[in-house]
Amino acid sequence: MAGTSSYVHFHDIPNVVLAIIFSLVADTRTRNVMSLVCLKWHLLERSTRKSLTLRGNIRDLFLLPTCFRAVTHLDLSLLSPWGHPLLDSSSNPLFLTQLLRHAFPSVVSLVVYIRNPSTLHLLAPQWPNLRHVKLIRWHQRLPTEPLGSDFTALFEHFGMLSSLDVSLFHSWTEDLPPAIEAYPLIAASLSHLNILKHSSAEGFKSHELLAITASCPNLRKLLATCIFDHRFIGFVGDQTLLALASNCPCLSLLHLVDATSLSNIRPDPNNEGYTSEDASISHTTLGDVFAGLPLLEELVLDVCYNVRDAWPALELLNSRCPKLKALKLGQFHGICRGIDAQPDGIALCQRLESLSIKNSADLTDKALEAISLGCPRLSKFEVLGCKKITSKGMWELTHALRKTLVHVKISFCKNFNAVSSLQAIEPIRDRIERLHIDCVWDTLDNSENQTGCSSSQELGESYNLQARKRDMIREEKRLKKKSKFHFHDVGEDNLFSSRTWSKLHHLSLWIGVGELLTPLSLAGLDDCPALEEIEIKIEGDSRNQQRPCMDSVGLRSLACYPRLSRMLLDCSGVIGYALTAPPGHTDLSLWERFFLNGIEILNLKELNYWPAQDMDVNQRSLFLPAAALLAQCGSLRKLFIHGTANEHFMMFLLRIPTLRDVQVREDYYPAPENDTSTEMRVESCRRFEDALNSSNRHIPD
16 A cells, blocks of 8 residues: 555545535635635535525626535625615516526525515525525514515415524514414424514514414424513513423423513623512423423523522423523522532533523522532533622632533623633633633722622631632642653643643623723733634723723734634724714714724734714714724735725725725614615715726735
């Protein structure tokens, strides 16, 4: 074999094996590079491509690719001009839909932006075998359309439909129930239904939810926005939950959230964590619901109203839902008593791999310790808005789960700032892959070992966390010396083998308006050699803030991460004055300069940017300082602006030599209805795209 290996060429590998190899490559750009090697590889890559997102302008029919005939998942939601009716730009829309069917005959999964029902009426007959459909619309529903008209064409033509996602599709909650009831065969075939209303503050009423689930008895996955406030007509309570479990006994995923939960409003750190009203959900009912859903693998209940002393019901999850692996609870109190650190309540769910606890007012360090002992398989753990836990309890949890835990989120917790959050996850520093913390730099009022102690007995039981760390490190060094191993060569039980975050590839940060990112590296996140993506969420009311005293929020400090190539900079939570600000106040253009200054020195390849907003005029726009600063990002290939922009400012971006893909998306509710209320109009978009794709622009790679 060694003597003949030099005569074996890569092309001698059978085509069947090569096709399997190509199908295992998921990254789009990697596949495109592979297709350039030779004609054989080009044909193989095209014939094995299963997923495709179409970009470009819908008017350029001559650019429609016809070589991806094996594509089964097609995304048409990002065609330009974004958000405009898909077929209105064509003089013969029926001919356009037939071209799409001819180019992609194997499609069974479709994502499309539906501005009006006529688009679906033309598209639906082209792919009668569609099984998965996702509809997107951020513009308001036409009030003149009859109830359910958006879904009529969908159910008329897709007889094999098994999955429907309308989470990003703005419609009335009254639209879906009558449409589903009118097509019982389609409803019975549905196994996945996502009706989380991200584009609206409305939730489904109890009778609407029951009408939907009664018509869809074979659902395996259900995600829905509800009303849990008992002061409203149609709230979801005990009877609704019992009926839902009876209607859909085969559910493996149940995701129910209150409509107010999707607003992402930061809670007041000074309140106790209890809401003024309790949810109408009893322990007995929860136990019966769990018993009625034995196949449950993932459960989300974010009710936004108090569910007190929930531990007896949660103890039943382990026995009644033996397949449960992921759990998220919001506004549940008493989920684990943590008496003598013995597992009870939620800590008895031994098979959990993902756990998220939100706004649990009485969650303590003892409860965290019990959870770490009772749930040894946890790979993902999130705590949000929990007032009584401290870094001591979190450190104990990460230490106990150091072999499995790779994803941690600590947010809105009163006793955590950025430094204490990083100290709390130090035991998994060299293992963690995804991390979220809040960039809060102020000093805590009480030490981490004393906060949360309510009696002198608890004060006596608390110990110095740093001293315990030193003792463990000293003991570890003794064992290493005994076994004659170097510090960095110890096995998987080595807790503090390095100060490097060697596997961290995704970092998510929350920061208040006016605060700085600069202390981040000083807090301990200075050595992240694998960090590729960072997500920054900035929130606050800039109208109450003084003019920034610094020239930048500190993006240039992120240059210490050598592999950082993707950034999501979300300033949509910043409220300010888009137009002329009153005397003594700063408008959003200056704040935008503050947020983006320094971004030009980062070696970013992809940037998603959400501009700040003026809620009074419903405007999220790119200003001159932002356009000028973004134009200096010399390595950007993809830039997506989630707002509006002036055509003149967009032309600045053509100075970026590597820029290949740019789009302005008004993906927020309500999106501007017509061209007179937007800045980047259809013709503006066409002129910019023509300039971007001009043959005069030389893209290095």
